[in-house]
Amino acid sequence: xxxxxxxxxKSDRVEIGGMKVSNDLQAALTSDWLGAGLGLTAYDxxxxxxxxxxxxxxxxxxxERAARQRPExxxxxxxxxxxxxxxxxxxxxxxxxVCIAGGGQLLNAPAASVPGKGMMAAAVLALGQQGLTVEGQxxxxxxxxxLILDVATGEVRAQMSGQDGVMVLWKTSTVS
Numbered sequence: 001x002x003x004x005x006x007x008x009x010k011s012d013r014v015e016i017g018g019m020k021v022s023n024d025l026q027a028a029l030t031s032d033w034l035g036a037g038l039g040l041t042a043y044d045x046x047x048x049x050x051x052x053x054x055x056x057x058x059x060x061x062x063x064e065r066a067a068r069q070r071p072e073x074x075x076x077x078x079x080x081x082x083x084x085x086x087x088x089x090x091x092x093x094x095x096x097x098v099c100i101a102g103g104g105q106l107l108n109a110p111a112a113s114v115p116g117k118g119m120m121a122a123a124v125l126a127l128g129q130q131g132l133t134v135e136g137q138x139x140x141x142x143x144x145x146x147l148i149l150d151v152a153t154g155e156v157r158a159q160m161s162g163q164d165g166v167m168v169l170w171k172t173s174t175v176s
Contacts, residue, residue, distance in 0.1 A: 014039075015051045019072040019093055021051035021085040025152040032142065033104035033161065038119040039147040041099045042082060043154035044091035045172050050084045050151045053078045058122030066082035073121045083130060097135045098127055099156040099169040101147050136169030 010027045016037060020029055031039045031067045053072055060067035060074035060088075071077035083093060103119040120139055126133040127133060136156060138145060144161035155171040158174040 001047045001140060003045040005148060010137070014054050016054055017073040018054050018069060019053045019078060019082050019085070020152050021049065021082065021089060022045050022046070023049045023089045026053040027151045029147075029149040029151065031147040033144045033146050035060050035093065035104050035144055036096045036102070036119070038100060038123055039145075040075070040079065040082070040123060041156045041170075042091075043097050043149065043170075044095045045097065045154050046095045048091065048151060048154070049089045049091040050149045050154060051082045051091075052140070052147065055119070058119050062157065077118065079123070079130065087175045092130065095114060097154065097172070098132050099136040100124075100134055101138040101145050101158045102140055104144045134153060137156065138167060138169060155172055 011030050012020055012022060012027050014029055015172050022029060025048060029050060031052060031054050034054065037054060037056040041050065043050045048060045050136050055075045055078045057072055060077045067074055067077045071081045076100045085117050100120060100123045124134060138158045153171065156169040157166040158169055159166045
């Protein structure tokens with residue numbers, strides 16, 4: 001049975017426009033509902049360090065002051081911030097595995113006004129600039145989703161709004 005939340009874990013919620021990293025093997029990083037935003041998980045299976053970013057906008061270019069104060073709000077500034085925090089816990093960029101999800105359509109919003117439009121592309125671009133690729137993804141184009149990252153195993157699961165099951169975006173067979 002696919003389970004989104006395991007009560008044995010210490011759930012550590014990543015709020016909208018936030019970021020968390022952990023090496024606590026009893027922890028699970030869990031996003032809020034992503035909506036039109038983007039959830040990004042990063043995991044180094046070599047040292048079991050995981051991180052999650054919940055960005056609301058793709059590009060910080062027009063929001064330099066906000067990006068300096070809260071880089072996690074943006075994909076382009078949040079990703080380097082996340083990777084730096086993971087490195088402080090011993091993660092090595094060459095081993096990091098990344099999953100992305102989100103970019104959902106807001107109800108009754110005209111397509112041109114949707115903040116999530118282009119979030120996946122922005123994430124792929126930002127990852128490429130860091131020498132990383134996407135291992136698993138879910139574009140929530142017709143609904144909402146949230147993510148969970150099991151820090152002990154690196155497994156990343158997505159739960160879709162209104163559904164009981166989950167989708168496994170990534171898991172490793174190398175972590176014991």
